[in-house]
Amino acid sequence: MDTRDEVEKRPINGNASPKEEIVQLTTREMTKDEHHLATLGYKQVFIRSFGMFENWAATFTTMNFVSGLPVLFGFAMYTGGPQAAFSNWTMVGGLSTIVSLAMAEIAAALPTAGGIYYWAYVLGGQEYAQGNTNFFVSMLEILYPNAAVLKEGWFAWCISALTIILAAIPNCVSQWTIRHMLRGTVYTTVVLMAFYFIWFPIAASRREGFQPASIMTTFYNGINTAVDSEGNTIVQASDSYCWVVGVLFGAWEFYGYDASVHLAEETLSASTVVANGMWTGSISTWLLSVLTLIMVLFCMQDFMGIVNGTYPNNWAEYLVQLVGRRGAAAILAFTWIDGLLCTGVIFLSAQRITYAVARDGILPFSKTFSKVTPKHHLPVNAALLMVVLTIAICAAVIGSTVAFSAITAAATIGTNLSYLIPIVARQTVGRKHFKPAKWNLGAWSIPVSIIASLYIAFLFVVLMLPQLYPVNAQTLNYAPIVIGGITAIALGGWFFPFSLGARYWFEGPKRTITEVELVGVQVKGCE
Incomplete structure (x- = not known):
């Protein structure tokens, strides 16, 4: 078995002629990982050094409940209150774990950086800165409540842009920095959980005390915002409808299981480790987050005060009530750090999928975005593309709740549908030629x-529903419009005439290593 250092130091010769490379490949050994990747059509380019911990951490920290739960806490309180929040979170977490299992089986058989994109082709035959910015701005408003600059959209955009740039840096340096970014994110998660399970109950016992058990049966319908002439709420959305919308509390958190597979080409014993990383990352997130939510609900001080909070994120109001202004600022600052690191992990996945798509010649300037650095074999150009695009999107949504909601809802819809396609294809059109791996x-x-398929289909419908009533220009769910626009652009790009449309030139994943080059190669196991 190769040691990690030996695997990292193995030279990758990209300058040899095809004939010379055939000789090299037929006279040298390949690990099982390299050979498996080669049979899928790709030559080993990245350095394989990640193990089970890093792969698990990729999914676990991408889902990142210690920051994700606070981002959505205010939403959960007015879309059903504690009762719906606990029930929906628990249900969605369990169903999401089932989705991760379905995807893990595919990942074990097809462990490539392209992940879902590659799976869909083979089987068919063919998330932060905004929420993280809210934490940072909320912290500043608590400390400096009269600072007018904090109300300006450009300030929030600058914070978002800074967060994005800082998050991308570790992904452009070396695998050492990536490994420590993954570990650092797990460490910040542990610290935040210590806040929730130690600081919160101590603080609650010194203030108004804990909520009674009845808090778990407290329901609140806050999605009806219209009032009559006497100030009474006009009920347009029923409690049942409110409960269904509350499903989004968990739906916006429990996805990103594919983060593990995007590290497949850098992971030792990838077929097994990637699959285990996906489902263990999901189930650990589910179980730990349910316990955290229970603690948060019982330590809550003033429910209606949180619902009507004045800070950019209702979680800030929760913290001020519980631990005071300075304590709230400290927790929000640490949450921002955690969110920064988790954004870096998300960039890690985005960088790898961008590289994989460019490797197959799909993007404009694909040769540029599929290049890796000569020393550390990292796709830095792909990372820079993601930075530019993300900052541009932030410029469009910062300061606009409507735009932000539309983008996040559309992204969640698109992500979940991307999970649905390979899962369905694996059991239908791809069933005959899909070869399950050992896992x-x-x-x-x-x-x-x-x-998994029924859950994703249900989620698709819920994500299209209005989340506030009455429905107007400010409360309309624009996700269907965004999804429709993206679909129209995609179809236009596929069917565009004059031989420019993708249907004329896209032939699927491009092999970077041929079957001839594999003849005579000796496979040395690393599993």
């Missing part, structure tokens, strides 16, 4: 896929 679900594969 597989066996007889559970079909029922798990059915449950």
